[in-house]
Amino acid sequence: MSLSKRLAEYVVETTYDDIPGEVVAFTKLCILDYFSSAIAGKDTPPIRKVEEMVEMLGGNEQASLINGGKSSVTNAALLNGAASHIVEQDDIHKSSIIHAATVVIPAALAIGESKKLDGKDLITAVVIGYEVCFRIGEAVSPSHYYYWHNTATCGTFGSAAATAKLLDLSVEQTVHALGSAGTQAAGLWEFIEDGAMSKQLHPGKAAMNGVIAGLLAEKDFSAASKILEGRRGFFEAMSDEYDADKITNGLGREFKIMENSFKVHASCRHTHHAMDLVSDFAREENLDPDEVEKIEVGTYAVAINITDNDDPQTVYQGKFSLQYCTALALVKQNGNLDTFTEENLWDEEIRHMMNKVTIFTDEAVDHAYPGKWGANVDIHLKNGETVTLTTEYPKGDPENHVTEDDLYEKFMVLAKAIDKSQAEEVAANILSLENADDLSSLFPYNVTVK
Amino acid sequence: MSLSKRLAEYVVETTYDDIPGEVVAFTKLCILDYFSSAIAGKDTPPIRKVEEMVEMLGGNEQASLINGGKSSVTNAALLNGAASHIVEQDDIHKSSIIHAATVVIPAALAIGESKKLDGKDLITAVVIGYEVCFRIGEAVSPSHYYYWHNTATCGTFGSAAATAKLLDLSVEQTVHALGSAGTQAAGLWEFIEDGAMSKQLHPGKAAMNGVIAGLLAEKDFSAASKILEGRRGFFEAMSDEYDADKITNGLGREFKIMENSFKVHASCRHTHHAMDLVSDFAREENLDPDEVEKIEVGTYAVAINITDNDDPQTVYQGKFSLQYCTALALVKQNGNLDTFTEENLWDEEIRHMMNKVTIFTDEAVDHAYPGKWGANVDIHLKNGETVTLTTEYPKGDPENHVTEDDLYEKFMVLAKAIDKSQAEEVAANILSLENADDLSSLFPYNVTVK
Incomplete structure (x- = not known):
């Protein structure tokens, strides 16, 4: 069985009820932390440029933009992905070297909102998206990382997996989604020499490309069945060494999202x-x-x-x-x-x-x-x-977990671009996400402050 | 001076008046041939799936879709790019192993139409787009081709260059456009093992990604200044061997579009x-x-x-x-x-x-x-x-050029999906493109049959 099929079966079979309570609670903190960085980043020059482009292109009002208003799911994934990777405060998974929030969560939010899904669906998709991209990142680390920005390349698979889950794709369709994700995976480290804005383009595009992969797969648009391990696939083309066992060992029994690290301080x-x-x-x-x-x-x-x-x-x-x-x-x-x-x-x-x-x-x-x-x-x-x-x-490493209070305090500091009452409402909605039936309520400009 | 800057200066400095008459004439045939394949491909299942997605996403009506109607420039580039690479009849540049039409022309058409530019602008952008992607493809051939679909990867630079020209970007902005193109470049050959539809996704996405690169560069969204030759750039990451001289030798004095080959027969x-x-x-x-x-x-x-x-x-x-x-x-x-x-x-x-x-x-x-x-x-x-x-x-190789009649005949056969009178009008508009002041008139459903 191909690695894609193994991953696809995992995506299809995992349900909210399989996720332990502590993982649900932790996933909500991941989502809260995503919004911390996204709100703090949304008004910076690079993100304003992406926002202007998105507005110029236009799109059906399907999903909320972090800067306010709605647009197509691809535009929302692009802008909301870019916004969360600029203030250098977002999460990091050490063994895969991936900042998953900035890629997986915008994709899941966009598809979830557009399909009128609920908080449990979002949590499930985020857990799955993290699992898939962390495993792929671990499989190709460290060699892949020399040239490639794992968050962008491996992240695309996570975005596609989350999208596939929310679109309720079949195993075969999910294999196509992963194939289309891998063949769109991109993001070279060369930009770092210039400190260029590609840093923000990468997660935005990865979120968007994963959404495209999922949307096409929903229409049975086909792709490579062995995108990871194939002779001309992701592993061989984009890493000197890789360990395919990292994809499958413990898959479905572990919740790698629990290995995610947070940053409390705003520095290296x-x-x-x-x-x-x-x-x-x-x-x-x-x-x-x-x-x-x-x-x-x-x-x-x-x-x-x-x-x-x-x-x-x-x-x-x-x-x-x-x-x-x-x-x-x-x-x-x-x-x-x-x-x-x-x-x-x-x-x-x-x-x-x-x-x-x-x-x-x-x-x-x-x-x-x-x-x-x-x-x-x-x-x-x-x-x-x-x-x-x-x-x-x-603090923030999995061995030294932050508390909800730590991340709430961080959120309130990073969310200063919006009204305090809006911020409190957004945080409250996220922290009770399993009860949310309207995902648009996670976005600042949509909340009705009580 | 970086290779990107050399290419950017070439893009900025080249004008319609620099292009010899025979190159103009040949470029019009390239565009005619693009429409042959695009019209023949537009109703096939993979392209219908892309069309449905584009319609679902929506977008401002900026550029014509090959299937009729208008959408955003990115959607138009995606759909019109995908459509022209399915009937296996599109052009090929042997030494770079690139099918340029299916990537460069949709991008140029979308931006040109949205900016209300004219036929001479389109011809200039296509000549430039071909030049840039052919040179990059030659620089990394043959090693790049083992894993990577040159049409998609190198093509992204061509799409970005054509977009940059039509947006009248500065040298610095064009460097950014090329940088954002390179860091989005993707497309693995693994799909070929399954004969999957990624074949069509690749040129569509390459056209779209080049457009995104150009649109962002217009807003001074920055990118790697040495995306090609940098230590963690395109050459090092994505080819075992490369020859950077291929980028610069004769640049600005040659017109590599003249090396383009056409297919007269519908077979290998x-x-x-x-x-x-x-x-x-x-x-x-x-x-x-x-x-x-x-x-x-x-x-x-x-x-x-x-x-x-x-x-x-x-x-x-x-x-x-x-x-x-x-x-x-x-x-x-x-x-x-x-x-x-x-x-x-x-x-x-x-x-x-x-x-x-x-x-x-x-x-x-x-x-x-x-x-x-x-x-x-x-x-x-x-x-x-x-x-x-x-x-x-x-026949169709540069050493054995097809005639306008050959390609006209091919167009009329491949354009059977549309009315004969529409096809004749589209062909006539393309063959007098230097006089066209409305690029939407190149699309079948927009022509007013005389």
């Missing part, structure tokens, strides 16, 4: 371990920054290589400076999007604290990487005390 | 040499098939490997049988789409003639392949005479 993931430690400590102790003599951060070498910058000149550089991020988190007792401002970049107190931070490679921590993205932090106080803090996983 | 290209020879001879001599004792076809080994079938069971198999195609062309004095019917497949006279055909590898012809796709044919007549016919290039 390699700064989060220290930020977790010092912000929690500062908050718990209500620490006066003046009491601090010196901070030593020991972590794995990759973190040092990427984030060693003791004089960041832009907010963006600040997000990639372990010294700055540590100082910021200690002084502000937080590292959310609101704290990464131009004002805080040049804030004297934070700059002063930054000069007290030294960073180094800790051999033991480094040895545990990449399984564990940990840090040991020593805070030397002026009173002579030294506080030693340690963590193996940044 | 490897059968055309013999079909040319025997159909011309039979027509000129008004040959009675009963006079023929035996026909010996000597050609290159690849043709024998692919088309040696002395008992085809389906019309499709007939198109890949050199014995059948030779017999058909001799008896019917033609090999156009009308002759490849179920009736003719089982016609006793043709079957009888087929049994008189023997095929073999001719060492001299084989030696000249793939530069020349030739054949030597000996027709032994019952009166004892032997007629020896020889050709080095099938």
